[in-house]
Amino acid sequence: MDAAVRPHIHLPVYGSPEEVVASLEPSYPVFCVRRHHISAVAEQFLEGFPGDVLYAVKCNPEPHMLKTLFDGGIRHFDTASLAEVALVAEQLPGATSYFMHPVKSRAAIRSAHQVYGVRHYVVDHVTELEKIAQIIPKGPETVIVVRVAIHYEGAVYELSSKFGAPVAEAIALGKAALGLGYRYGVAFHVGSQCLDGEGFIQGLQLVDEVIRGVGTDPVCVDVGGGFPGEYLNSMGQEMESYFSSIQKGLSSLSLPEDCTVMCEPGRALCVDGESLITQVHLRKDDALYLNDGMYGSFIEEKYNLHLPVRPVTTRSFSDAHQEYTLYGPTCDSLDIFPRTVSLPVDLEEGDWIEFDRIGAYGAACRTHFNGFFANTFVEVTNNFGES
Ligand SMILES: Cc1ncc(COP(=O)(O)O)c(C=O)c1O
Structure with missing residues (x-):
């Protein structure tokens, strides 16, 4: 281009x-x-987060932002619409998109799969899984990421009244995805501008419940976004304290070696x-x-x-x-x-x-x-x- x-x-x-x-x-x-700030925080995440860092494109899809993050080493992108999937594919050859919106049109699912080769799709309801199953051939190359709801009061903007399945439904979704021949993962989002790391520990406890209920190891665990920015009237903790909370939460799960841990920061990166x-x-x-x-x-x-x-x-x-x-x-x-x-x-x-x-x-x-x-x-x- x-x-x-x-x-x-x-x-x-x-x-x-x-x-x-x-x-x-x-x-x-x-x-x-100020590119130097974007590069510095990308480096902080890549060094400190124990897994893959997916940038949540919705937070700032400007080409300069995508390019600076890519140049800083970010290779994974949380995309929530077909337009975002296309943007990443066109602007950042070699980057990987993950379709993280729990409600997608049939056309978007079809194009994401057939045109852009997207492999990860979030669901929080059985009808979304059924929709995907009518469009994407069953097989282990597709990963259904089940989003479990978490109501954490330490976040300024809660995101679980609109999205996320209760634990029992999340278990049923994980089992159904496996039954259809897909692989599965588990995700949550603590809410945006989360002011401490405790929400991530609670989220990982829910993930643990879901995994135990499904009875099969997931291929990915996604702790979402929520890492804060520093505003005059709202400040979180040092970023390292979130990473160590996540590390602590992960240590109480017995995930297999090949399970990919992921996060989807938007705000904190940009x-x-x-x-x-x-x-x-x-x-x-x-x-x-x-x-x-x-x-x-x-x-x-x-x-x-x-x-x-x-x-x-x-x-x-x-x-x-x-x-x-x-x-x-x-x-x-x-x-x-x-x-x-x-x-x-x-x-x-x-x-x-x-x-x-x-x-x-x-x-x-x-x-x-x-x-x-x-x-x-x-x-x-x-x-x-x-x-
Ligand atoms: C699914 C998902 N992932 C990641 C994000 C980014 O969240 P934040 O900007 O709080 O890091 C959002 C924000 O709405 C989201 O809905």
């Missing part, structure tokens, strides 16, 4: 957001990619990889009208994860700060930040503000609502707030 149809891989490089602003004077939002420069388009008393907002890249603020914020120092600002109400650019009055933000008292129309740690779910969840769509990506080599 030629470079013209693979945008956002070869990004222009600047030393800092200040340099970006000096060069572009952007009236549109600009994502500042959260620090992007910040966003926004511009003030109007100041009205204590309110700032910005060019990005709730329908744009700020889904995490919308759901109460607070991003670090600072003015881009294109000029000197007062040391005195005040609380501002922040509005996004659309005509919708719901387009308002759910919290006020402390910034210098002398901010004016035309100034720029940088929000850090927007790499997870920010760009992925932005919309085109009202004609606004942040789609400029540059690379910066400094750290947030460093001159």
